[in-house]
Structures are given as structure tokens and as C-alpha cells.
Amino acid sequence: MVELHDSGTDTLRHVLGDVERILIDRGRIADRIESLGREISADLAAVPGDVEVILIPILTGSIIFVADLIRHLPQKFRISVLAAQSYPGRRTESVGVPVLGVVPDDLAGKFVLIVDDILDSGGTISRIRAELEQHNPRAVRVCVLLRKQRASALTTACDYVGFDIPDDFVVGYGLDYDGYYRNLPDIGVLKKEAL
Ligand code: IMP
Ligand code: MG
Numbered sequence: 001m002v003e004l005h006d007s008g009t010d011t012l013r014h015v016l017g018d019v020e021r022i023l024i025d026r027g028r029i030a031d032r033i034e035s036l037g038r039e040i041s042a043d044l045a046a047v048p049g050d051v052e053v054i055l056i057p058i059l060t061g062s063i064i065f066v067a068d069l070i071r072h073l074p075q076k077f078r079i080s081v082l083a084a085q086s087y088p089g090r091r092t093e094s095v096g097v098p099v100l101g102v103v104p105d106d107l108a109g110k111f112v113l114i115v116d117d118i119l120d121s122g123g124t125i126s127r128i129r130a131e132l133e134q135h136n137p138r139a140v141r142v143c144v145l146l147r148k149q150r151a152s153a154l155t156t157a158c159d160y161v162g163f164d165i166p167d168d169f170v171v172g173y174g175l176d177y178d179g180y181y182r183n184l185p186d187i188g189v190l191k192k193e194a195l
Helices: 007-017 026-046 063-072 123-133
Strands: 019-024 053-059 077-079 082-084 111-119 139-148 160-165 187-190
Touching: 007 019, 019 160, 026 063, 026 139, 026 160, 053 063, 053 123, 063 111, 082 123, 111 123, 123 139
Parallel strands: 053 077, 053 082, 053 111, 111 139, 139 160
Antiparallel strands: 019 187
16 A cells, blocks of 8 residues: 655745745736737737647746646647757856757748747847757747846847746746755745755
């Protein structure tokens, strides 16, 4: 007989112990994603002619965001993931952006929506946009849940932003530090001693 433990609650207790404060709670995140979904759907509906839409979520940080966002997008679309690892290990500063994964080879004429967790230096989005544009899509749009208040983020072209946040390192709702904390349902700032 297997013993069942409430491991979810236990995990969260460990995760929460390292969090200094919650910046955006799960209720605000859910409300904002619903309105982002409405905004994106309205824009897609306004595109003239038949348009084939492809969503490109950037792993790993966007997994929870994209899972929630697509349930507010009633259109027909495909999903094809790419990965970028700009903060390998215990870093809070970007160190260049290798793009991993297979760019779909049939992007010509399609409407591409890149979905990422956070716009920080802008390196990831710029790099991935440049890669995708080589395949002659009809349009490339960018949607991020968070955007930091720093010049490089604010000058990177981005069509949909969930929340503008201060230039702090944040975790939760898919965002990690050293691979941890993605399971925190809210977005928070870590204690100094956890970094
Ligand atoms: P950028 O290339 O500097 O814009 O960084 C974007 C990527 O770095 C995001 O997709 C995140 O995975 C990661 N990142 C940037 N800022 C944070 C943060 O505050 N917390 C967790 N991950 C971050
Ligand atoms: Mg990350």
C-alpha cells in the first residue's frame, strides 16, 4: 500500500520560506491573462484574410503562462516550442542567448506569436525574432507576462505585456532561480540569502 502525502503543500512551504515578498498574486495574474487573451484574440480576429497562427512559447519559463493564456484564445492555432537559456545556473544576469530547438520550417506567410515569461535585457526576444524572421512569416508578434523597468527591456519591440515590474529578480509562476521556484503560484522576490 502506497502512503499518500500532501507533497504539494510541503513543496510550497519550502519554496515560500525563501520568498521575501509577493509582487503579483495568483488572482491578479489570472485576471490579467484573461484580459491579455481578449486583446490578442481581438487583434487576431481583425487580421484580414485567412491567417494561420503559430504560437512559439520560449521554454522553460513560459510554460505556466502559455498554458493559462491559450485557454483564453479561442482561435485555431498550432504550438511549436523553442528554448533559450540565458541564465544558466545561479545567475541573475543574462550571459548570451543560445537558441535551442527546431524552428518550424513552414513559417512562410504565417502569423507568429512569441510567448515568453519576462522581458529583461531583451536579448532572448531579439535573438528569437531574428531567427524566425528569416523564414518569411507574415507577421511576428511578441507577448510577455512581465517586463522589467530598464532601458533595454523598454526599447525591445513587444506587442503584449502583462505587467511592468521593477528591475528586481523575480521567481514563481514559471520563473526560476537556478531551476527552482517555478512552482510558486504567485510572482515573488527572493530573500537575499536565497540568492
Ligand atoms: P533577457 O534575454 O535578458 O530579456 O532575459 C529573458 C530570460 O531570462 C527570460 O526568458 C527568463 O527566463 C530569464 N529572466 C530574466 N529576468 C528574470 C527574473 O527576474 N527571474 C527569472 N528569470 C529571469
Ligand atoms: Mg529562466
